[in-house]
Amino acid sequence: xxxxxxxxxxxxxxxxxxxxxxxxxxxxxxxxxxxxxxxxxxxxxxxxxxxxxxxxxxxxxxxxxxxxxxxxxxxxxxxxxxxxxxxxxxxxxxxxxxxxxxxxxxxxxxxxxxxxxxxxxxxxxxxxxxxxxxxxxxxxxxxxxxxxxxxxxxxxxxxxxxxxxxxxxxxxxxx
Numbered sequence: 001x002x003x004x005x006x007x008x009x010x011x012x013x014x015x016x017x018x019x020x021x022x023x024x025x026x027x028x029x030x031x032x033x034x035x036x037x038x039x040x041x042x043x044x045x046x047x048x049x050x051x052x053x054x055x056x057x058x059x060x061x062x063x064x065x066x067x068x069x070x071x072x073x074x075x076x077x078x079x080x081x082x083x084x085x086x087x088x089x090x091x092x093x094x095x096x097x098x099x100x101x102x103x104x105x106x107x108x109x110x111x112x113x114x115x116x117x118x119x120x121x122x123x124x125x126x127x128x129x130x131x132x133x134x135x136x137x138x139x140x141x142x143x144x145x146x147x148x149x150x151x152x153x154x155x156x157x158x159x160x161x162x163x164x165x166x167x168x169x170x171x172x173x174x175x
Contacts, residue, residue: 038068042075049082050093057131077124080108096138101125101147119149 039058046054061071084104090096101122108118126146132138159167 038071042071046075046079047082049085050078053093053132053135053137054078054128056135057128060131073120074124074128077121078128080104080121081125093132094138096129096142098142098147101142105147105149115149115151119151122147122149 039055039062042058043051043055058071058074061074081104084107085096085100088100088103090100104125105118105122108121113121126143129138129142133140133143
């Protein structure tokens, strides 16, 4: 196979390229794995209660390469907790106490939340509070004797039909 150059014709004169004086500003498009717009959306939704600290925590999660669903879970747990704190009249993050956490658990249970959901939200809040204790924003006694939710044990997973046949064949019950 040979490659031959093809000449289309002579270009008579070079035309000057007319560029606009002010090219349109393009917004940098985030890559497919970027979580920045997700974090910004959650920060806008969360409001001002503890905002710089929670923002720093969400960016820390981003640096640790957490998935968008993880960020959403943290934001939802914090948003629910903050709304509960505001109902109780709390105005600052530093004033959060163990009583606030226990009343939040009761509040979530009264709302009809499943024990797994309440357990997950409390775990997410404790992770955030550990971050805040490390940065000396909240008192460390908030994390002593963590509150636990008793979660029912999961049912065993169903056996595959082939496994059932093998089990029954071993017992001499099946075909």
